[in-house]
Amino acid sequence: MTELARKALLPAGLQDVLPGTAAREADIREKLMSSFAHAGYDRVKTPLVEFEESLLEGAAPELATQTFRLMDPVSHRMMGVRSDMTPQVGRIAATRLGDAPRPLRLSYSGDVLRIKGTQLRPERQFAQVGAELIGVSSAAADTEIVLLALEALEHVGLPDVSVDLNLPTLPVRLFDAFGVAADDRETLIAALEHRDVAAVKAVSGNVTDVLVALLEAAGPAQAALPKLKKLELPLGASEELHRLIEVAERILASDLDAALTIDPVEMAGFRYQTGVSFTLFAKHVRGELGRGGRYRAGGSGGEAATGMSLFMDTILRGLADAKPVERVYLPLGTPQREARKLRKDGHYTVAALEGAAEAKTEDAARKEARRMGCSFIYLGGQIVPLGA
Amino acid sequence: MTELARKALLPAGLQDVLPGTAAREADIREKLMSSFAHAGYDRVKTPLVEFEESLLEGAAPELATQTFRLMDPVSHRMMGVRSDMTPQVGRIAATRLGDAPRPLRLSYSGDVLRIKGTQLRPERQFAQVGAELIGVSSAAADTEIVLLALEALEHVGLPDVSVDLNLPTLPVRLFDAFGVAADDRETLIAALEHRDVAAVKAVSGNVTDVLVALLEAAGPAQAALPKLKKLELPLGASEELHRLIEVAERILASDLDAALTIDPVEMAGFRYQTGVSFTLFAKHVRGELGRGGRYRAGGSGGEAATGMSLFMDTILRGLADAKPVERVYLPLGTPQREARKLRKDGHYTVAALEGAAEAKTEDAARKEARRMGCSFIYLGGQIVPLGA
Numbered sequence: 001m002t003e004l005a006r007k008a009l010l011p012a013g014l015q016d017v018l019p020g021t022a023a024r025e026a027d028i029r030e031k032l033m034s035s036f037a038h039a040g041y042d043r044v045k046t047p048l049v050e051f052e053e054s055l056l057e058g059a060a061p062e063l064a065t066q067t068f069r070l071m072d073p074v075s076h077r078m079m080g081v082r083s084d085m086t087p088q089v090g091r092i093a094a095t096r097l098g099d100a101p102r103p104l105r106l107s108y109s110g111d112v113l114r115i116k117g118t119q120l121r122p123e124r125q126f127a128q129v130g131a132e133l134i135g136v137s138s139a140a141a142d143t144e145i146v147l148l149a150l151e152a153l154e155h156v157g158l159p160d161v162s163v164d165l166n167l168p169t170l171p172v173r174l175f176d177a178f179g180v181a182a183d184d185r186e187t188l189i190a191a192l193e194h195r196d197v198a199a200v201k202a203v204s205g206n207v208t209d210v211l212v213a214l215l216e217a218a219g220p221a222q223a224a225l226p227k228l229k230k231l232e233l234p235l236g237a238s239e240e241l242h243r244l245i246e247v248a249e250r251i252l253a254s255d256l257d258a259a260l261t262i263d264p265v266e267m268a269g270f271r272y273q274t275g276v277s278f279t280l281f282a283k284h285v286r287g288e289l290g291r292g293g294r295y296r297a298g299g300s301g302g303e304a305a306t307g308m309s310l311f312m313d314t315i316l317r318g319l320a321d322a323k324p325v326e327r328v329y330l331p332l333g334t335p336q337r338e339a340r341k342l343r344k345d346g347h348y349t350v351a352a353l354e355g356a357a358e359a360k361t362e363d364a365a366r367k368e369a370r371r372m373g374c375s376f377i378y379l380g381g382q383i384v385p386l387g388a
Numbered sequence: 389m390t391e392l393a394r395k396a397l398l399p400a401g402l403q404d405v406l407p408g409t410a411a412r413e414a415d416i417r418e419k420l421m422s423s424f425a426h427a428g429y430d431r432v433k434t435p436l437v438e439f440e441e442s443l444l445e446g447a448a449p450e451l452a453t454q455t456f457r458l459m460d461p462v463s464h465r466m467m468g469v470r471s472d473m474t475p476q477v478g479r480i481a482a483t484r485l486g487d488a489p490r491p492l493r494l495s496y497s498g499d500v501l502r503i504k505g506t507q508l509r510p511e512r513q514f515a516q517v518g519a520e521l522i523g524v525s526s527a528a529a530d531t532e533i534v535l536l537a538l539e540a541l542e543h544v545g546l547p548d549v550s551v552d553l554n555l556p557t558l559p560v561r562l563f564d565a566f567g568v569a570a571d572d573r574e575t576l577i578a579a580l581e582h583r584d585v586a587a588v589k590a591v592s593g594n595v596t597d598v599l600v601a602l603l604e605a606a607g608p609a610q611a612a613l614p615k616l617k618k619l620e621l622p623l624g625a626s627e628e629l630h631r632l633i634e635v636a637e638r639i640l641a642s643d644l645d646a647a648l649t650i651d652p653v654e655m656a657g658f659r660y661q662t663g664v665s666f667t668l669f670a671k672h673v674r675g676e677l678g679r680g681g682r683y684r685a686g687g688s689g690g691e692a693a694t695g696m697s698l699f700m701d702t703i704l705r706g707l708a709d710a711k712p713v714e715r716v717y718l719p720l721g722t723p724q725r726e727a728r729k730l731r732k733d734g735h736y737t738v739a740a741l742e743g744a745a746e747a748k749t750e751d752a753a754r755k756e757a758r759r760m761g762c763s764f765i766y767l768g769g770q771i772v773p774l775g776a
Contacts, residue, residue, distance in 0.1 A: 004482070004483055004486065006442075007442055007445070007479060007482060007483050007686075008479075008483035008484060009439070009442070010435060010438050010439070010442075011435075011437065011438060011439060011460050011462065011463055011465070011467055012462045012463065013462070014435040014436075014437065014438060015435060016432065016433070016434060016435065016476075016480050016484055017432060017433035017434075018432060018480070018484060018485070019430035019431065019432060019485075019494070020430075022430075022431040022432050022433040022496075023425065023430070023431040025433065026418070026421065026431060026433075026497075030414065030418055033414065035731075037411065037713070037736065038731040038734075038735070038736050038737065039731060039737060039739070040715060040736060040737055040738035040739070042407035042408075042410075042411070043407065043410040043411040043414060044404065044405060044406060044407060044410050045404070045405035045410040045413065045414075046404060046405075047398060047399075047402040047403060047404065047513055048402075048436070048469075048499055048501055048513055049399065049402065049501065049513070050398050050399060050402060051397070051398070051399060054394075054395055054397070054398075057395070068458050070456050070458065070469075072399050073503055073504065074399065074400045074401070074504065075399055075400065077399075079399055081436075081458075081469070088404075091395060091396075092404050092406075094392070094395060095392055095395050095396035096396060096404055096406060097406070097407075098392065101759050101760055101761070102744065103741055103744045105738075106407070108410075109414075111436055113436055113437065115461055116461065116462065125435055125436055125437070135744070136741050136743050136744045137743060138741060138742050138743020138744070139742070139743070140741045140742035140743050140744075141741055141743060141744075144739065144741065147724070151728060151731075254724045255724065255725055256724075298395075325425070327428060336535070336642045336643065336644075337643055340539060343423075343426040343427060343539075346426075347426070348425065348426050348428060349426065349427060349428055350428035350493075351427070351428070351532065353491055353524050353526060353528045353529055353532065354526050354527070354528035355524050355525060355526020355527070355528050355529060356490065356491045356523070356524045356526070356529075371489050372489055373489070
């Protein structure tokens with residue numbers, strides 16, 4: 001490895017974001033956050049690290065294995081680097097904003113760090129943008145969060161978005177109702193994950209009929225809903241399914257332009273959800289745009305909540321590249337006052353610098369302007385196109 | 389400690405940023421970044437962690453003691469959590485942007501983490517916003533960075549900004565030129581830090597006259613410049629001082645409305661600067677707004693560079709609080725389409741939610757709107773002020 005390559009080497013799953021992309025990410029992030037703000041979601045900012053104990057409280061055990069630990073030399077207690085911001089926002093809602101009126105609508109953006117990437121998401125640092133609706137357990141709240149995500153994605157111009165509605169708690173609830181043995185549960189969960197109807201059928205017991213029916217109902221909402229409505233499920237499971245159906249119908253009744261599918265037995269990737277959940281995709285874009293769903297803010301005893309996180313990397317992959325900024329080259333001797341006026345008027349300037357390549361003639365200045373990637377040059381008080 | 393207080397407890401120097409403040413910070417940060425962008429500075433984003441070796445390369449030894457370390461389970465190498473973004477930007481300039489045309493103008497924003505706070509800056513996490521001008525060693529470049537900071541601070545409306553120009557390498561250069569012994573150096577550095585003329589004079593040798601003259605020259609630029617111009621310094625030191633004088637005169641010649649002071653022997657807080665440096669203050673605001681100066685990008689053998697970092701916490705303290713957003717309450721039954729149109733038109737809405745406090749009459753809706761902190765209510769297709 002050369003010295004340069006060695007210096008450029010970053011740990012796996014971490015990256016430098018270069019000009020163009022970094023500006024684009026910030027722009028889209030702030031547009032998403034603005035969309036949340038206009039729907040009444042108040043921005044909060046959580047710390048990069050906090051005590052392990054509070055960071056992991058109420059979080060899925062899975063999160064603990066994903067979280068880097070640091071020793072705090074001040075308190076001599078262990079801290080964790082945030083690997084998901086949702087539990088932090090839940091903590092803020094329960095503590096500092098415990099007395100704020102409910103429903104409490106909060107939004108956040110920031111980077112999180114994970115110990116290991118996954119095959120689907122090799123990044124170990126990624127930017128989350130999210131919103132949480134805390135203190136309400138209704139289907140209207142479930143729906144608001146889905147529509148909020150869709151409106152924000154529409155606002156940044158992401159085309160062909162689809163929502164997959166899920167009920168990640170349903171399989172376990174069915175296992176409980178039908179008294180499925182522990183071994184069979186594992187087999188069934190693996191079979192559901194692979195959408196393997198034959199493997200589900202291979203397990204004996206009444207639960208298999210229901211699971212097969214749920215697997216076969218999965219698909220576009222218009223076709224799935226009538227099938228799901230016909231299903232008879234045990235108490236508890238039935239209520240959950242009807243909540244899912246109600247949310248699906250509310251989303252369909254909105255006029256947001258997104259495809260809706262339902263996959264009631266999808267469990268993968270939901271870490272702390274306790275009810276109706278969803279995953280967002282866009283046609284031709286690899287990976288999820290985001291995911292969310294119902295949970296308890298602050299852990300199992302906490303307030304009813306629903307929320308979602310959007311993933312900046314996937315969203316950026318789904319958007320056309322930003323048009324590069326057109327810049328105006330300011331030759332040596334351009335008065336500061338005029339330069340500032342151009343910038344105030346919205347122009348992007350690149351000033352010639354004494355001590356750098358000094359272009360003393362107009363021809364040389366035009367050449368230098370091109371070398372610096374400018375499209376225009378400021379000559380005699382005018383912005384002049386550089387041409388080819 | 390109650391359970392709630394325990395949950396709310398964060399490690400010393402770390403904090404939750406609450407509604408209002410978090411939005412304000414993001415808004416001001418993006419305005420500063422926009423100001424840099426309009427002056428041709430390209431945004432980059434650096435990773436939260438990277439290999440310790442590259443993170444600390446070219447950084448002051450002081451930085452190493454401020455940096456949290458993590459073991460990377462993928463590579464089994466030590467990583468560091470960024471405690472300053474400037475060395476990371478220098479690394480990007482030297483590697484990924486090694487072939488980009490010079491001068492290279494880069495900007496960045498992000499949070500950094502330090503192991504311990506200082507008395508002046510007890511925060512251990514704080515948001516930096518900065519810009520680096522790489523590949524030019526001229527006085528014009530030194531000046532550009534100072535004026536860039538001033539223009540950005542003017543853009544966010546921060547009043548009464550002042551610049552203190554410094555030359556943190558000057559004392560050591562003088563010690564070398566005058567052959568000052570190691571013990572005396574320590575005494576003199578402490579004396580300079582406390583601006584203690586008597587303590588400087590107590591050290592014998594020719595260097596004291598020069599140091600006292602420099603201490604006594606310090607102050608507003610208009611008065612300091614004639615005094616500094618009269619000083620005769622040994623070769624090397626003299627060149628540095630004349631660079632400082634040239635930069636001061638260039639700043640005075642610009643018409644930006646900031647007070648300029650010169651303190652040529654100020655060394656405190658400069659970690660890697662190699663030439664003309666500066667600190668930014670605002671009247672009536674505790675602490676520095678930012679600091680910067682000349683350095684070598686990528687360490688001692690690296691490219692000529694100058695740059696600066698602004699500190700979001702101090703800047704926010706210097707600005708009036710943002711006016712709270714005025715919100716429109718949308719009673720139950722407001723059509724989604726109308727709600728979206730209001731938001732598209734720039735309004736901030738708070739939608740009534742089935743399952744939350746349901747206000748079925750107009751009076752109840754008005755009461756609920758007030759409870760939710762709204763200033764307006766949407767009734768009969770109109771935005772109506774709520775009144776008192």
